[in-house]
Amino acid sequence: MDLEMVLNELSLRSPAYDIPTARQWMSELIQTLREATKSGVQRVLRTSDEINLLILAPDYSIVRWRNDPEVDLEERRFFKTLTQKYPVWTDVAENIKDSFDLSDVFHEDERAKGLGFAFLIDGLAVSFQSESKWNSHHLELKIQRLDEEGELIDEIEEIKHASRVNHLFEHTEWIKQRIETNIKNGLDIWNRREELFPNLSFCECVEEQLQSLNDKHPMLQLVKSRLLKLENYCKNWSDGTFESNSLGKTSQESQITLQNPKYQNERTFLCPDGQDRLFSWHMKLSRWRIYFFPQSPRQKIIIGYIGLHLRTVKYYN
Structure with a gap:
């Protein structure tokens, strides 16, 4: 996905509080959106299906703003191009959420549907x-x-965010990398693995596993971003000791699972x-795992498996 x-x-x-302030808010937002599109971000603003009914100020909705003669015409036209041709996020969010085993997403204990979709x-x-x-x-x-035993657990994630033009400067490298590594599907990851991930090597079995990731698969972007994390880690791996702290949700399998021949195989x-x-x-x-083998002291990583959670002593798939 772009x-x-x-x-x-x-x-x-x-x-x-009043209409002039609402106009200022819209103007600041549009400046941010313009700058983002100049950086290569798609001219798409995913919104809820009530976008035109959102209230900017008392008795002043986005519909009224779009028809306000005191608002710059180019600003109104630009906003219209971002919102009129693309499906709202509510059309696809539930299907994606189901694939991730998500229950809900919150920002400061308030349900955050739009931010959750940005994360997905x-x-x-x-x-x-x-x-x-x-x-x-950034926003937390x-x-x-749902964990492996069906219990509800809380995890903390950060997402990229902007409400001012200067926020975008913090994301320059991320935007560049996100655009340059635009992946069509899982097979594209495999075919471009040497170009995109020169410090990673892939077991042959991974090719077949990646074929399940079509262009609409909800895991495609997360798989790509996690592989990039591993690639970037290797670039900065300066000594022989592998440390997982900077890689996010990364761990080793439990010994009780590894000692079981069935799960070991x-x-x-x-x-x-x-x-x-x-x-x-x-x-x-979420329900997927990327299994990898750090090669020390070569500072390389082997990718052995990308797919659904493998069975463990406690998790039977």
């Missing part, structure tokens, strides 16, 4: 400058998921050098 922008509907939870598509969240909390280039979300993969290795390290992507 890099798209998603409107944070919570930033209009408290409308402006690895998009850029954008907000009105209505409260000081939105004056940040609480993600509620499921984690043993034939590597590119012809050697069978037992893979314990893995990155967690």
Whole structure:
């Protein structure tokens, strides 16, 4: 999926005091959207299906703003092009959420549907400058998921965000990398693996696993972003000790699982050098896992498996 922008509907939870302030908010938002599109972000603003009914100020909705003769005509036209041709995020959010085993997404204990969708598509969240909390280039979300035993757990994630032009400067490298590594599907990841991930090597079995990721698969962007994390880690891996702290939700398999021959076999993969290795390290992507083998002191990483959560002593798939 291309890099798209998603409107944070919570930033209009408290409308402006008057119409001039509402016009200013819209103008600041549009400056941010313009700058983002100049950087290569798609001219798409995903919104809720009530976008035109959102209240900017008392008795002043976005519909009224779009027809306000005191508002710059080019601003109105630009906003219209971003919102009229593309499906609203509510059309697809539930299907994606189901694939991630998500229950809900919160920002500061408030349900955040738009921000949750931005997280799911690895998009850029954008907000009105209505409260000081939105004056940040990152936002922290609480993600509620079902764990391996069906229990609801909370996890913390950060997403890229902008409500001012200067916030975009913090995302320059991310935007560039996100655009340059635009992936069509899982097979595209495989075919471009040497170009995109020169410090990673892939077991042959991964090719077949990646074929399940079509262009609309909800895991495609997350798989790509996690592989890029591993690639970037290798670029900065300066000594022989592998440390997982900077890689997010990464851990080793429990010994009780690894000692079981059945589960051990499921984690043993034939590597590119012809050697069978037992893979314990893995990155967690909701119901999916990426199993990898750090090669120390070579500062390289082997990818052994990308797919649904493998069975464990406690998790039977």
